[in-house]
Amino acid sequence: MTDTTEKAAVEPAPGPAAPKPAPAPRTARLWRGATPWLFLLAPLTLLIVFTYAPIANMVAYSFTDWDGVSPELHYTGAENYAELFTRSDLFEVFWVSGYYLAASVVQIVAALYFATILSFNVRFRNFFKGVLFFPYLINGVAIGMVFLYFFQDGGTLDSVLSLLGVQTDRAWLGTPESANTSLAAVSVWRYLGLNFVLFLGAIQSIPGELYEAAELDGANRWHQFRHIIAPGIKPVLSLTVILSISGSLSVFEIPYIMTGGATGTETFVIQTVKLAFQFNKTGLASAAAVVLLLIVLAVTWVQRRLVPDEKVDLV
């Protein structure tokens, strides 16, 4: 939503000087004015009913003590928000996001590395591309099952380690620290492919002559990366950072499927879902959701400030 204003200036203003076609009959004119709205009827209805109405309702619920079922609800002012920020157990879930944020850093660095080497000539390139990308396409529940087995006592990880001569006797999902680290590693496994493919696309859109010229000047791969690739993919890089931050804040699927939020792996969204649908605290859950929404919007806003994205030009 950056530059919706720009094109308005370009559009010819229907000033009196502009030559107008002969005025159409009244009904025809009315009909023409209505045409775009006929096309937009269904999309706009869905958009308002399932996106904007919920947001408005959610903000309204967040100031009440509604349980989501009973017809009665009382206005409680900012009480839900106060509870959210003062009850440490409700706020602690945000620390879990830290694990996923750290994982995003690993993920972005690894994706950049693989995208860079695979955009040059490498044998079996398409095979490696496919292998790195495919996990992203897999169903989240299936991934959850695969990795539950992976971290199982005597499961994949233990087998691999014993093949390498390392005997371990630990429950990988047993303590909050190792459980969160394990789950964050799963999210790296899952999302690396998406970042990789985005970077790859961006790198390949950099004209090849640039590398040739650089090579003539005696630049090695690192110089090429530093001075050609990195600046060339800046927009995608900033998009990835933003997706990672908002993604880390709204982790749900993998921890919910694998641990159900046990052993300190509960994330903000798991907590919200539980508050709303298990404990019937719709008011409190709405307040939590509003907080998350505001954080995500703020992060997006900051990112747009830092890196003005020329590409977003819907109008």
Place this chain on the structure above:
Amino acid sequence: MTRRTVARTLVYLSLIAATAVALLPLAAVVLTSLRSEREMADGSGALALPDDLLNFHNYATAFQDGRMLSAFGNTAIILLFAIGGTVLIGSMTAYAIDRFTFRFRKLVVALFLTAALVPGVTTQVATFQIVNSFGMFDSLWAPIVLYMGTDIVSIYIFLQFVRSIPTSLDEAARLDGAGAFTIYRRIIFPLLKPAIATVVIVKGITTYNDFYIPFLYMPSEDLGVISTSLFRFKGPFGAHWETISAGAVLVILPTLIVFLLLQRFIYNGFTKGATR
């Protein structure tokens, strides 16, 4: 060895390591899915070869007891409607926004764009109440309508394509007496084929893989889709990893086939879809 060969070797080593990390968890599950219950009890490692490589017994169990057939059926229905709806709605929106100048046009565009910034998971608490008030809770309509209504990415992909179709085509058709709807149906829509392919693939994969929406909106067992049915394996099959693994492989297999067949389009689709 020169420095160059060392560097090259390291590059290949890192690629092989990444391949192992990506494939090992999956390979272990495939191997486990082929083991018999007795082999599982023996406690041979997750990477040992199963005795009988053609033991599909667990697949039969997962398919029948896990009610995978009805799950695939439900998923297929949702896919059909959600994708069809997304294509129609996205292309109509793009046509209206790109080809007409009307009052509040900028407002409409801003509404669609702002919606893209709102992460779906955050608003579900309130969306739930609305879906419920329409009586769509616990029916296939809930996910269908939700998938159709909020897809900003496909609208954006369509917009890019509509913009690349020369307006002279519209004007020629208009001179021949075609109305807006005919132009959309006879000219714009057919020319959108590449965009439609992209949207079908991206939307199809995300819909097939989604867990959150069916999990929240369709709790009854008859309405299980692929992801929720597999999720239910955790209960009855408890520690029967051979059956759970078979279920997971059954769910992954269609994705793998589609990926191998449509690789090129999928890469394109995701780069187009994700960089909105």
